[in-house]
Amino acid sequence: MFVGSTGDRHTFLILNRHINGAHRLLTEAGFTARAHHGRTVYLLPPGTADDAIERAGAAARQLLAHTTDCVDLANTTRYSAAGPLPEPDVRLQFTDGAVTATAGGIRAGVVLALHGFTPAAAGTRCTLEPGLDERDAVNTVVGAEAHLRSEDFDVSIDLGIATPEAIPPAPGRTATAAPNTPAPQRSRLRTR
Numbered sequence: 001m002f003v004g005s006t007g008d009r010h011t012f013l014i015l016n017r018h019i020n021g022a023h024r025l026l027t028e029a030g031f032t033a034r035a036h037h038g039r040t041v042y043l044l045p046p047g048t049a050d051d052a053i054e055r056a057g058a059a060a061r062q063l064l065a066h067t068t069d070c071v072d073l074a075n076t077t078r079y080s081a082a083g084p085l086p087e088p089d090v091r092l093q094f095t096d097g098a099v100t101a102t103a104g105g106i107r108a109g110v111v112l113a114l115h116g117f118t119p120a121a122a123g124t125r126c127t128l129e130p131g132l133d134e135r136d137a138v139n140t141v142v143g144a145e146a147h148l149r150s151e152d153f154d155v156s157i158d159l160g161i162a163t164p165e166a167i168p169p170a171p172g173r174t175a176t177a178a179p180n181t182p183a184p185q186r187s188r189l190r191t192r
Contacts, residue, residue: 001063005074007162009046011056012074014039016170019066029059037169046076071142073157088156090148092141095160099128099137101144108153115144 002014013031015022023040027033030052031042044056057077064070090112091102101117103109103124113119117126128140141157148155161167 001060001067001070003060003070003072003074003077004159004161004167005076006164006166007158009076010164011044011048011076012164012167013042013060014167014170015042015063016069017067019063022063022066025059025062026056029055031056031059034164036164036167039170041164041167043164044076071138073138073141073145073159075156075158086154089153090155091158092145092155093158093160094137094141097134098130099132099141101126101128107151108148111147111151111153112144115140115147117144 002016003011004014005011013026023033026042030048031044033040033042035041044053048056089104090108093100093102100120101112103112103126105124109119109124109126112126117128119126128137132140145155145157
């Protein structure tokens with residue numbers, strides 16, 4: 001399960017494998033389902049009421065009973081839609097396959113260095129080593145973010161996705177996913 005947010009503040013959730021009942025659970029909680037690049041994307045628009053956001057969060061947490069493979073890189077799940085976002089101590093940004101970080105101080109820079117970020121030319125900007133595949137880059141960002149938050153840093157993550165239409169396709173997928181289609185039944189092999 002991947003949770004992210006777009007630049008225009010939509011929260012989106014993508015399931016990378018079928019989970020029975022997930023479509024109903026998420027749509028009843030306020031997400032809208034949309035087929036996009038061969039998979040179903042569940043969206044919460046910006047300005048969604050706080051009670052709907054709480055229901056959506058509860059639904060997503062219920063899915064954790066079916067998978068522990070969850071990544072939440074959405075800024076919209078961390079702060080109330082009603083209030084202004086605090087100025088982050090660290091900004092992490094995905095751009096064209098690269099990940100950069102801007103740290104507001106030496107201590108945050110040290111944490112980033114522990115996770116493989118190297119300082120760029122003069123300043124507070126760091127980059128993640130080039131050549132990492134998407135999975136390794138996301139895992140590194142997840143670890144760095146968790147570490148930074150444990151050190152009481154506010155972290156902002158920009159996935160480089162401006163609008164829901166810009167959510168990239170899943171690698172290797174081409175068919176449109178059907179939200180309520182049950183997983184295919186596998187035939188049992190007979191042994192003699």
